[in-house]
Amino acid sequence: MVFSRRAVLLAVAALLQTATVQAQQAFQPPGNSEMAYASIPDTTLYIQGGFDSNYTNSFYSLDLTQNSWLVSSPPWTNRTAPTIILTPTSRASISNGMTVTRDQKRLVIWAEPGVFWMDIATGLWQSEVAGNVTTAATMRYNYRRAATHGDTGLIYIPGGADQGTKMVVLDPETFAVTTVDMPSVLLPGIIGLYGWVWSDLRKSFLMTGGELLLDTDLSQNQNIATSLEYFPGNNTWTRFTTNGADLPLISRHCMVQGYGGRKIVVYGGHEWNQGVETLRGTIFVLDVPTMTWVQGDSVAPTYVSSDSACTLTGTNFISWGGSQAQLNKATLATPVIFDVESKKWIAQFQNAASAPGVDGGTSKGAGGVASVVSPQTPSTYNINTQQDYFKTGPESGRAPYSHYQNGHVSSLNVRDPPTVQTIPFRNPQQIVNVYSEFPNDNVQRHPQATSDTLY
Secondary structure, eight states: OHHHHHHHHHHHHHHHHHHHHHHHTOOOOOOOBSOEEEEETTTEEEEEOOBSSSBOOOEEEEEOOSSEEETTSOOEEEOOOOOOOOBTTBOTTSSOEEEEOTTSSEEEEEETTEEEEEETTTOOEEEEEOSOHHHHTTOOOTTOOOEEOTTTOOEEEEEEEGGGTEEEEEOTTTOOEEEEEOOTTTOSSEEESOEEEEETTTTEEEEEOOEEEOSSSGGGOEEOOOOEEEETTTTEEEEOOOEESOOOSOBSOEEEEEGGGTEEEEEOOEEEETTEEEEOOOEEEEETTTTEEEEOOOOOGGGOOBSOEEEEETTEEEEEOOBSOTTTOOBOOSOEEEETTTTEEESEEETTOOOOOSTTOOTTSOTTOTTOOOOOOOOEEETTTSSOOEESSOOTTOOOEEEEETTEEEEEEEOOOOOOEEEOOBOGGGOOOOOOOOHHIIIIIOTTSOOOOOO
16 A cells, blocks of 8 residues: 555656646747737737748747736747748748638638638638739738728738739638729828728728838838728728827837727837838827827837737737847847736736726727717728718618717718729639739848849
């Protein structure tokens, strides 16, 4: 009996030692930048691909459900990555648009040569190739952001088609792709590296910052102050106005929504002006009901970066990774956390710090927003009619469309959106290698890559 007890004790000790070693060897991803990222609200942050010292097709996630953790020991999980082909001159894994479907059952990545999606329950990846042989050459994948329409579930990717002049509209159920024009009157050129989110309250997509490519000459690249809003209900772009702090000229920044749609955070990035880079460690919080920006304390200089991944869960804004220099690609491996309520950077994630509700709503919904106040209606540019798009009378067969006007939400009927081009998918055997991206990224960030001429 004594021997048996000793054997049991030894076995238990061995198990404890194994568990301790495994805990000490918990997965920690290396520093990375230019990743695709997306979140299931208050549940999981997913991060795919990017660039450290080489192109990577890694895939991992951060658990947002745990009660508490320090920035020195985040709860990471290493996951199976999609099969994205990497070559010395192919940057198919960097700066792609990734989003979660409306039902939160799939991750979708807009990446060369088309669409990759993962069943979140099983972790299995599948893919489709975008476009036919003719249209494939015009698709643009890198430096574009993807966001999901909160009501229809359609996925919108500005500049994803026709060499950046059109926005891709992807149906994640059928994988049909349509395109709509980018607003040439408001954007005097091709844009990428912008911030792009769906606003639950405004029922629109918001774009901030970005990099405008004026010429293939590197010295001509510059940031642009976009502040654009797209209303998918009537295919209308506007330039939105805000109160409070002014956003700097930035690109490669994070932009995420939280608080049930009542807050949008813009963080980090850099200013790129005629070949000169200035990193920004600033953070701004937009109060969507009043459209007022509030600037928080800048992050410590050692954590300033561009091209990071981020999420907003409860009152915790979390940013991970990112590049600290345009040329040497030094990357961060430690997350930083900003508490939206205290407007301070903190060292510990607290899941209990849930976002307060509003008008009976919760942090996970936009409850009670019928009387939300908005600034004056901005000047609009309708790519269909270039005229005022509101109609005074009801339109047969169409439901009213909610829009902000004169400081209040108004239910107005609008014209039908214009007919859009339908682009069929081709099968994987028809893949044509037509990879292309911004010249400044080829020359400065990835010198081993071939130069591009399509921009």
